[in-house]
Amino acid sequence: QKEVEQNSGPLSVPEGAIASLNCTYSDRGSQSFFWYRQYSGKSPELIMSIYSNGDKEDGRFTAQLNKASQYVSLLIRDSQPSDSATYLCAVKMDSSYKLIFGSGTRLLVRP
C-alpha cells in the first residue's frame, strides 16, 4: 500500500463548478498536510496547508482534514480553466523532516 494515495484522474469539471480532490494516507502519526499545484513541466507550488481536523479556507480553495478516517481533501470553488493542473497531496509526521508525496491528481477544467 502506498503511503499517500491519490486518484490519478483526470478529473474533468466544467468552468464554474466545484472540483473535489481527495487524498488518503496510511500513517496515523501524520500531522501536517499540504496541497501543491503543478502545471505541466513546472515546479510544484504550495497552495494550502492544514494541521487540524476540519476545514481551512483560503480564497477559492478549501482544505479538509479528517484524521480519524485518514483523508485530506481540496475543494476548488468556481473552477477556472487556469486551475487545470496536477494537484499533489503531501503528508509529514511531526517528528520528521520528510514530506511524502502522492502521485497527484490531474484536474481539467472545461471552458
Place this chain on the structure above:
Amino acid sequence: DADVTQTPRNRITKTGKRIMLECSQTKGHDRMYWYRQDPGLGLRLIYYSFDVKDINKGEISDGYSVSRQAQAKFSLSLESAIPNQTALYFCATSDRDRAPQGGQFFGPGTRLTVL
C-alpha cells in the same frame, strides 16, 4: 523576491558523463532537498541537508552525490550518468524555525536527458 533557482534548466548528456546540477536560494532557509520526478512515480527524495555540515541520503541516493557549499547552495552530481536517470530534478527548501508545519518550496526544475 526570495527565491530558489536551479541551473541548468535543461541538459542533454551522454551515458558515462559526469553532471552537476546546482541550486541556490535567497529564502534564508537552512534545509535543502533534491528530488527527482518521473511520470507516474511522483516526487522521490534523493538527498537532503539540514545545514552545511549535515548531509543525508533519501530514498533513491544510489548513483548520486551532493555538496552543500554554503547555507544557500546545494549541488547534486551524477558521477556517471545512465539513461534511467533521465528525469525532472527539483531542489526544494524549508525553514527549520517553521518545522514541522512549514512546507517545502521548490525551484523551477532541471530537465535532464541521458542518451
